[in-house]
Amino acid sequence: MAARKIVITSGKGGVGKTTVTAGLGYALAAAGFGVILVDADVGLNNLDVALGVEDRKLYDFSDILESRCRPGQALIRCGERDLFVLSSGAETPAMTAQAFRGVIESLATSCDFIFIDCPAGIENGFHRAVSAADEAVVVTNPAVSAIRDADKVLSLLTGYTLSSVGIAINRINGGKVLSGEMMSAADIARLLRRPTLGIIPEDAEILLGKTPAHNGRSEADEAFGAFADNIASRRARPYDYLSAHRGFRGFFRRRA
Amino acid sequence: MENYADKNFKRLEKILLSDKINIPEGFAEIVRRDIESVLSSYFELNRVRLEIIPSAAGAEITVSADASRIKTLSVGSNLD
Numbered sequence: 001m002a003a004r005k006i007v008i009t010s011g012k013g014g015v016g017k018t019t020v021t022a023g024l025g026y027a028l029a030a031a032g033f034g035v036i037l038v039d040a041d042v043g044l045n046n047l048d049v050a051l052g053v054e055d056r057k058l059y060d061f062s063d064i065l066e067s068r069c070r071p072g073q074a075l076i077r078c079g080e081r082d083l084f085v086l087s088s089g090a091e092t093p094a095m096t097a098q099a100f101r102g103v104i105e106s107l108a109t110s111c112d113f114i115f116i117d118c119p120a121g122i123e124n125g126f127h128r129a130v131s132a133a134d135e136a137v138v139v140t141n142p143a144v145s146a147i148r149d150a151d152k153v154l155s156l157l158t159g160y161t162l163s164s165v166g167i168a169i170n171r172i173n174g175g176k177v178l179s180g181e182m183m184s185a186a187d188i189a190r191l192l193r194r195p196t197l198g199i200i201p202e203d204a205e206i207l208l209g210k211t212p213a214h215n216g217r218s219e220a221d222e223a224f225g226a227f228a229d230n231i232a233s234r235r236a237r238p239y240d241y242l243s244a245h246r247g248f249r250g251f252f253r254r255r256a
Numbered sequence: 257m258e259n260y261a262d263k264n265f266k267r268l269e270k271i272l273l274s275d276k277i278n279i280p281e282g283f284a285e286i287v288r289r290d291i292e293s294v295l296s297s298y299f300e301l302n303r304v305r306l307e308i309i310p311s312a313a314g315a316e317i318t319v320s321a322d323a324s325r326i327k328t329l330s331v332g333s334n335l336d
Contacts, residue, residue: 144267
């Protein structure tokens with residue numbers, strides 16, 4: 001059976017698309033699925049860096065399109081698991097939406113999931129990435145501008161043939177939600193009116209550059225696991241990101 | 257302490273609504289014609305009206321039409 005092809009998009013840059021793509025891919029691979037992560041951000045690619053394999057790249061997407069290698073030869077394996085990344089490479093006239101989709105289709109016979117890390121914005125790169133997918137996850141964070149852009153992207157996605165569209169809320173701070181400083185995941189879901197597939201707590205380990213392949217994640221591990229479970233089972237069970245901030249645990253966290 | 261969460265939620269409700277108010281020119285007319293086409297299979301129509309009002313929950317769509325007659329559904333032209 002062909003892989004599920006899911007685009008990870010947001011509209012606004014900096015909300016964590018690449019981090020979410022890497023974390024979700026890693027969690028699904030840990031659950032035993034075969035996963036290919038495709039960096040569709042031509043020129044500002046970072047998926048290889050997010051997974052700590054930037055020094056192992058031999059070929060990339062532009063090499064495939066220019067017939068310098070086969071699609072499988074451009075895949076970089078991440079750790080011991082069935083997780084691979086395909087880096088985007090330089091801009092090339094051969095990088096049309098149709099050609100991009102053709103490569104994705106050829107890879108879809110050899111794994112369970114393909115995640116396409118969409119570039120920021122809503123121009124050609126966005127169209128190319130979304131056109132190659134069957135499903136979409138729109139990443140946002142609790143910032144007003146991020147939610148506004150996510151809503152615009154959700155409207156744009158209605159113009160494509162996608163079997164499902166959900167949201168992932170990144171960088172949510174449970175302590176700030178409980179104190180009323182930050183909107184809750186439920187509030188954001190109510191505004192965007194789409195199923196919430198993933199809720200990822202703010203995690204300083206990510207900013208420190210610790211990658212999932214190096215087991216450097218702390219709070220986000222469990223959240224990505226729940227996100228992966230929702231994707232695999234096609235459900236939208238909410239992840240309880242507030243429990244770590246309630247009771248004694250929460251008291252000592254706030255004091256730290 | 258001021259509840260920023262509630263404040264930002266209300267801000268966003270207004271922002272998302274104002275983003276949706278701008279329906280492209282001609283969009284309502286395209287939809288009205290499609291609806292008129294469907295209804296005219298069953299009614300002799302005089303007029304079809306369509307109103308689209310964006311709301312925080314999406315859009316409220318109101319269709320109203322006047323017809324002078326309900327058409328007889330054809331049971332087939334060749335009954336030999």
